[in-house]
Amino acid sequence: MFHCPVSVIVCACCPVDRSCTYPDCWCGQELQNTLRQVQKLLSAHETSFQQNLRSVRKKLSLLQNNTVKHSKLNTGKKSTGCPSPEPLANGRILGRVFKVGHEIHFLCSPGFQLMGLETRRCLDIQTWSGTQPSCKFRDGTEYNNASVAASASSSSFSSQPPTTTRPSRCIEFLGSTHCTCEEGYSISRQDTKLCTDLDECELYRRTQPGRLCLNTCVNTAGSFFCQCPSGYNLARDSRSCHDIDECVRGAHNCSREQVCVNTHGGHRCVEVGCPRFRNATYIKTSALRCDRNPCLQEDKTCLHAPLSVNFHFMSVVSNISTPTVLFRLSAARVLGDTLRFGLMGNRGVQHFTIKRSGRQTGQLVLVNSVQGPATFQADIEMSELEKKVLLGRYVTKVTLFVSPYNF
Known part of the structure; x- marks a missing residue:
C-alpha cells in the first residue's frame, strides 16, 4: 500500500495577526483542509491498489486454469523420446533407453558384417540420427580368421576404433576459455574446440586388463560395449559372460542314441557304448551304465572283469586352479573287509590322482592345470576284497572337457 508521509506542526495562533511562535506552524482551519486533501489522496491510492489486486488475482486464476488444461491434455502422452528402432536382421541392438540424447548401438551376428553407422542418437526432434544400418554376410574365410583371432586371447580389444569428433563446449571466464566434452570424449590435442572419441578399450587394456570386459571390448563413438564368444550370453552387468546350456x-x-553334454561355450554329442573285456559280455542298463552278464562259475577271466561300468562327463574352464577335486566315488554298501581305489592303466596319470576321503569314498583330483580346448579321460577302479580275495570290481570312466576360455 502507498504511504504519503505528512509532517505537521500544530501551534497556538494569535487571533489578531495570526502570528505564531514557530514560522512553520499551521492554524486549525488550514490543518483541517490539509487533512482532507491527504485523506482523499490515500483513498484514491487504496482504490487503485484494490483494482490492481483484483487484476492480479484474475491473471493468476487464468494461468492456473490453463496449466490444469495442459496437464490433462498431456496425461496420456509418453515422455519425450524417439520411437523404438527397427529390428536389425542378422544382428541385435544394444541400448534400451530411447530418450532424447541417448544412443543405441548395432551389432551383427557372427558371420555378418555391419554396413552403415554403428551408433544412432535420439535427436531433439524425436527422431534417430543417420540411417538404419544392415548386416551383410561375410566371406567364410574372413569369418574363420576373425574367430581364430578372437579366441586366441581371453580378453581381446578392437584394433580400429572409430575416429569420431564432436565440437566441445567452451565458456569464457575472467579472460580465459575453458572447454569440456561429453562423456566418452576428450579434448583434442590439436584443437581445444574439438572433442575426440575416448577409446575405453585401449585405456583399460593398458591399466586394468580384463576389468572392463571379461572377453571382448568393442569401442564405439563416445562409449563401448562388451561381447562374448559363441556359446555365451552377456550377463546383466554388461561385462561378464554366462555359458548357454544347449542341452x-x-x-x-544330438541324436536319440547320443548323450548331450554341456561344455563351457558349447556342447558335445557323445555315444556311450559298453566296453569289451575278455570272456565277459555287458548290457546297457541305463544311458550311462553297463552291467556284466552272469559268468560261468569256472570262468575266472570273466569273474575278474568289472561287475559294472559307469560313464561320467565333466566340463571345466582353462587354467583351473589346482589341486581341484573333480569327482567323488562312493560304494553304496561294502560286503568285504577292504575297499581300494585306483587309476587303471596309464590314462590320465599325469593330470589326475586318486585320494582316499573315507572308508567307502574316493576322490578324483586334478593335479595339473590344463589349457583348453582339450579332452582328458581317467578310468577309476574300485575293488572290493575279503581277506585279500577279490569279490568284485567296479569301473567309472570319467571324461573331462576343457574349455578354450578361462570363464
Whole structure:
C-alpha cells in the first residue's frame, strides 16, 4: 500500500495577526483542509491498489486454469523420446533407453558384417540420427580368421576404433576459455574446440586388463560395449559372460542314441557304448551304465572283469586352479573287509590322482592345470576284497572337457 508521509506542526495562533511562535506552524482551519486533501489522496491510492489486486488475482486464476488444461491434455502422452528402432536382421541392438540424447548401438551376428553407422542418437526432434544400418554376410574365410583371432586371447580389444569428433563446449571466464566434452570424449590435442572419441578399450587394456570386459571390448563413438564368444550370453552387468546350456534348452543336434553334454561355450554329442573285456559280455542298463552278464562259475577271466561300468562327463574352464577335486566315488554298501581305489592303466596319470576321503569314498583330483580346448579321460577302479580275495570290481570312466576360455 502507498504511504504519503505528512509532517505537521500544530501551534497556538494569535487571533489578531495570526502570528505564531514557530514560522512553520499551521492554524486549525488550514490543518483541517490539509487533512482532507491527504485523506482523499490515500483513498484514491487504496482504490487503485484494490483494482490492481483484483487484476492480479484474475491473471493468476487464468494461468492456473490453463496449466490444469495442459496437464490433462498431456496425461496420456509418453515422455519425450524417439520411437523404438527397427529390428536389425542378422544382428541385435544394444541400448534400451530411447530418450532424447541417448544412443543405441548395432551389432551383427557372427558371420555378418555391419554396413552403415554403428551408433544412432535420439535427436531433439524425436527422431534417430543417420540411417538404419544392415548386416551383410561375410566371406567364410574372413569369418574363420576373425574367430581364430578372437579366441586366441581371453580378453581381446578392437584394433580400429572409430575416429569420431564432436565440437566441445567452451565458456569464457575472467579472460580465459575453458572447454569440456561429453562423456566418452576428450579434448583434442590439436584443437581445444574439438572433442575426440575416448577409446575405453585401449585405456583399460593398458591399466586394468580384463576389468572392463571379461572377453571382448568393442569401442564405439563416445562409449563401448562388451561381447562374448559363441556359446555365451552377456550377463546383466554388461561385462561378464554366462555359458548357454544347449542341452537344457534343446539347442543341440544330438541324436536319440547320443548323450548331450554341456561344455563351457558349447556342447558335445557323445555315444556311450559298453566296453569289451575278455570272456565277459555287458548290457546297457541305463544311458550311462553297463552291467556284466552272469559268468560261468569256472570262468575266472570273466569273474575278474568289472561287475559294472559307469560313464561320467565333466566340463571345466582353462587354467583351473589346482589341486581341484573333480569327482567323488562312493560304494553304496561294502560286503568285504577292504575297499581300494585306483587309476587303471596309464590314462590320465599325469593330470589326475586318486585320494582316499573315507572308508567307502574316493576322490578324483586334478593335479595339473590344463589349457583348453582339450579332452582328458581317467578310468577309476574300485575293488572290493575279503581277506585279500577279490569279490568284485567296479569301473567309472570319467571324461573331462576343457574349455578354450578361462570363464
